[in-house]
Amino acid sequence: MRASQQDFENAMNQVKLLKQDPGNQVKLKLYALYKQATDGPCNVPKPGVFDLVNKAKWEAWNSLGNLPKETARQNYVDLVSSLSPSSEASSQGKRGADEKVQESKDIVVTSEDGITKIMLNRPAKKNALTFEMYKEIILTLKNASTDNSAIAVFTGAGDYYCSGNDLTNFTSAAGGMEEAANQGAVVLREFVNSFIDFPKPLVAVVNGPAVGIAVTLLGLFDAVYASDKATFHTPFSHLGQSPEACSSYTFPKMMGSAKATEMLLFGKKLTAREAWAQGLVSEVFPDSTFEKEVWTRLRAYAKLPPNSMRISKELIRNNEKEKLHAVNAEECTTLKARWLSEECINAIMNFVSRKAKL
Numbered sequence: 001m002r003a004s005q006q007d008f009e010n011a012m013n014q015v016k017l018l019k020q021d022p023g024n025q026v027k028l029k030l031y032a033l034y035k036q037a038t039d040g041p042c043n044v045p046k047p048g049v050f051d052l053v054n055k056a057k058w059e060a061w062n063s064l065g066n067l068p069k070e071t072a073r074q075n076y077v078d079l080v081s082s083l084s085p086s087s088e089a090s091s092q093g094k095r096g097a098d099e100k101v102q103e104s105k106d107i108v109v110t111s112e113d114g115i116t117k118i119m120l121n122r123p124a125k126k127n128a129l130t131f132e133m134y135k136e137i138i139l140t141l142k143n144a145s146t147d148n149s150a151i152a153v154f155t156g157a158g159d160y161y162c163s164g165n166d167l168t169n170f171t172s173a174a175g176g177m178e179e180a181a182n183q184g185a186v187v188l189r190e191f192v193n194s195f196i197d198f199p200k201p202l203v204a205v206v207n208g209p210a211v212g213i214a215v216t217l218l219g220l221f222d223a224v225y226a227s228d229k230a231t232f233h234t235p236f237s238h239l240g241q242s243p244e245a246c247s248s249y250t251f252p253k254m255m256g257s258a259k260a261t262e263m264l265l266f267g268k269k270l271t272a273r274e275a276w277a278q279g280l281v282s283e284v285f286p287d288s289t290f291e292k293e294v295w296t297r298l299r300a301y302a303k304l305p306p307n308s309m310r311i312s313k314e315l316i317r318n319n320e321k322e323k324l325h326a327v328n329a330e331e332c333t334t335l336k337a338r339w340l341s342e343e344c345i346n347a348i349m350n351f352v353s354r355k356a357k358l
């Protein structure tokens, strides 16, 4: 069901009644979606470099590109609903089967054949995850957990699966570095929690190289199918950072501490077959037949009784849930400090000024 004008107006009123300040990033997102839903694509000149607040607002609005007004209205309602989950607006998150949904220009969500497909769609930047994409994925998983699909699948558009965190997230943040690190830690924790808690089978269709958080998250998926062109690496030390997405726990458990150390501390890049041998990947397919074979298989899996799959996943995940949440919290606290370290700031500046390729 699409959000109506009335839903949109209700959501606007709800924003005024919020008890807690949702923070600058969320306020910017709300502003951008509101402008997109009412005025359409950004049509005003970019404010000057010293007009920081209006520049941040302009950038947030402009980043929505040609997102249709109705989608912006729906996303606005969904976002408000996520800020006050018990509100009426939360019912807008439920979607029927076989409905195709364009969430935003960088993430395409479709629901077909019992599968919610979440495609990272920023191929020119190797599908690097922007701050907005983290927030959108949180909302998408929330919706997918209650929609009519049996399974949810992540994949990437273009030659990469995902190059991990967009390294300009911090350099382009509206506030200072410390505020960005605080916000980053909150968003990251919520983002990873949404994978830990996702109730249905979650599958990754790894169409090409995966880097950083795109790799570590795989430890929280239920199945990982990879093209033989995919590679897997986590250059955390090169970036002055530390592991996330519970990989400090899931990787040693999955592959043993010696192999996990090579990946998480030394940034060793694995081929798809090596990743399969370490238990990170369920199965590797020749790239020429990858899409056909994997999606045929997934359509068959999506026909299995959904309640049975959900209950079986619950049995498996419940043994670990508490531990995973604790690990996630600790990793986010550690990363927050890392992001403010000289090692990390230098590495990011090097990337941004193209002195280094990681």
Ligand SMILES: CCCCCCCCCCC/C=C/C(=O)SCCNC(=O)CCNC(=O)[C@H](O)C(C)(C)COP(=O)(O)OP(=O)(O)OC[C@H]1O[C@@H](n2cnc3c(N)ncnc32)[C@H](O)[C@@H]1OP(=O)(O)O
Pocket: 124, 125, 126, 128, 129, 130, 131, 134, 163, 164, 165, 166, 167, 168, 169, 170, 173, 180, 181, 183, 184, 185, 187, 188, 211, 212, 213, 214, 235, 236, 239, 241, 244, 357, 358
């Ligand atoms: C307010 C704060 C918000 C914070 C939000 C929460 C933060 C959570 C953080 C969680 C911690 C996550 C950690 C990680 O994921 S670490 C891994 C980060 N990723 C990388 O280090 C990869 C960096 N990229 C590369 O090394 C290369 O680009 C790559 C090997 C991926 C591809 O090389 P290739 O030569 O084939 O292609 P290009 O380098 O020319 O890339 C094409 C364009 O894409 C841009 N790009 C690619 N990856 C990224 C990236 N991760 N971040 C930003 N931009 C990226 C690249 O710059 C090129 O752009 P231009 O064409 O404009 O030059």
